[in-house]
Amino acid sequence: MTRLTSDGDGVDRRRFLAATGGLGVAGLAGCMGTESDDEDDDADGGSSIGQIGSGRAGRDAPGGTSMSEMPDLSGELTVYSGRGEFLVGELVTYIEELYDDFELNVRYGGATDLVNTITNEGEGSRADVFYSVNAGSLGALADAGRTQSLSEDVTGMVRSEFTTEQWIGTSGRARTVPFNTDSLSESGIPDDIMAFPDEFDGDLGWAPSYGSCQAFVTAMRIIEGEEATREWVESVVESGITPYNNEFAACQGIADGEIDAAFTNHYYIQRVLDGNPEASIDTAFTSGDAGAVFNVAGAAVVDTASDATLAENFVRHLLSAEAQDYFARSTFEYPLIPDVEPVGNLPTIDELDVPDIDLTELSDLEATIDLMRDAGAEV
Structure with a gap:
C-alpha cells in the first residue's frame, strides 16, 4: 500500500x-x-x-x-x-x-x-x-x-x-448522555435534551471545540431554531458546564468522578469501558431531538x-x-x-428514537461556532 x-x-x-x-x-x-x-x-x-x-x-x-x-x-x-x-x-x-x-x-x-x-x-x-x-x-x-x-x-x-x-x-454513531453510575441512575437523566440543565441535578461536561459536539449543536439549530439553541448554550455555560478537549476525555472525566454527565457520541463510553470494564459510566439516550442524532x-x-x-x-x-x-x-x-x-x-x-433530519446539513458548522462563541462557550 x-x-x-x-x-x-x-x-x-x-x-x-x-x-x-x-x-x-x-x-x-x-x-x-x-x-x-x-x-x-x-x-x-x-x-x-x-x-x-x-x-x-x-x-x-x-x-x-x-x-x-x-x-x-x-x-x-x-x-x-x-x-x-x-x-x-x-x-x-x-x-x-x-x-x-x-x-x-x-x-x-x-x-x-x-x-x-x-x-x-x-x-x-x-x-x-x-x-x-x-x-x-x-x-x-x-x-x-x-x-x-x-x-x-x-x-x-x-x-x-x-x-x-x-x-x-x-x-x-449515536449521540448520547453518558453518566456516572455512582452518582446517578438512568431515571435521573432527562429524555429531552432541551430539559438540560434546568431539570438535571448534577455537574455537566462537554467538548465544545470538538467537531462532534459542534455537529450536535448544529442539529439543535436545525430542529429547535437559532434562538432556542442560543438560549440552551447560554444556560449550560451559566450552569458551569466543564469543557474538555475531546469527548473521550469528557467520558473519562465521568468515570473519574469529575462530572456527573456529558454530551458525547456513544462509542467514547465503550472505549472507557474497554479500558476498565468496572468504570462507573453508563449510557442514556434522549428522544427524537438533537441529543439523539445518528450520524x-x-x-x-x-x-x-x-x-x-x-x-x-x-x-x-x-x-x-x-x-x-x-x-x-x-x-x-x-x-x-x-x-x-x-x-x-x-x-x-431500530430502538433508537432518532430525529428526522438531513444528515448532510450537519456540515454547516460556521454559523454554529459563531452562535456558541456569542453564547459564551469556549470554542
Whole structure:
C-alpha cells in the first residue's frame, strides 16, 4: 500500500499487521486527537470468517456477506480518506492484502479539506473513492457534482436513511448522555435534551471545540431554531458546564468522578469501558431531538474514478461482514448491516428514537461556532 502525502507524492507507509494484531482499543482511546490478517479455522477444520483487529472475547463470527463472496479487487485504486489512519488503516490494509493484483493508495486528511482538494483538483483529481467521517462532507462532495451514482446492489445493503444514489453510510454513531453510575441512575437523566440543565441535578461536561459536539449543536439549530439553541448554550455555560478537549476525555472525566454527565457520541463510553470494564459510566439516550442524532461515516465514488466498477466494489467491501464487525469491535461504532451487532449493552438502531433530519446539513458548522462563541462557550 502507498500512503499519499499532502502534496500527492507516494511514500511507503508502515504496515500495521504485525504491530497491531493484538492491538486493544485502550490504546486507541488515548489517541483521540485523530480516529490482521487472521482467519481462524473452526473445530471442523473449515474456514470461518476472518475477524480483523483486536478481538472481543465470546463474540461470534459476524453475519452478512463475507469479502470472499464479493467481487475480487484488481487494479490500482486511490482513496482520499477523511477517517484517520489509526482508526481504519488496519482495515484498508487487510482489504488490499486479500488480493494479489490490487494496489491501494490512501491519502489521509480532514474530511472537509479533502472535499475542497477534490473540488480544486477538478478533472485532474487522483481520487477514485472519498471515505468520509460524516455525512455532511459526503453531501458536500455530491452537491459539488463530484460523485458518481452507486448501483442499487450497493445502496440496498443499508437502510434507506443511510444512503443516497451518490454515497452510502458504512458505520454509525449515536449521540448520547453518558453518566456516572455512582452518582446517578438512568431515571435521573432527562429524555429531552432541551430539559438540560434546568431539570438535571448534577455537574455537566462537554467538548465544545470538538467537531462532534459542534455537529450536535448544529442539529439543535436545525430542529429547535437559532434562538432556542442560543438560549440552551447560554444556560449550560451559566450552569458551569466543564469543557474538555475531546469527548473521550469528557467520558473519562465521568468515570473519574469529575462530572456527573456529558454530551458525547456513544462509542467514547465503550472505549472507557474497554479500558476498565468496572468504570462507573453508563449510557442514556434522549428522544427524537438533537441529543439523539445518528450520524454516519461513509463513502462515495468520485466522478474522476478511472475504474468506477473497481471503486464501487471497494466501497462494497466496507459493508462486508468482516469490515462491519471491525467497526463494531475496534472503533465501537454501530454496524449498518443488520446481521452485525454493536459492541456493548446498546439498543439497536431500530430502538433508537432518532430525529428526522438531513444528515448532510450537519456540515454547516460556521454559523454554529459563531452562535456558541456569542453564547459564551469556549470554542
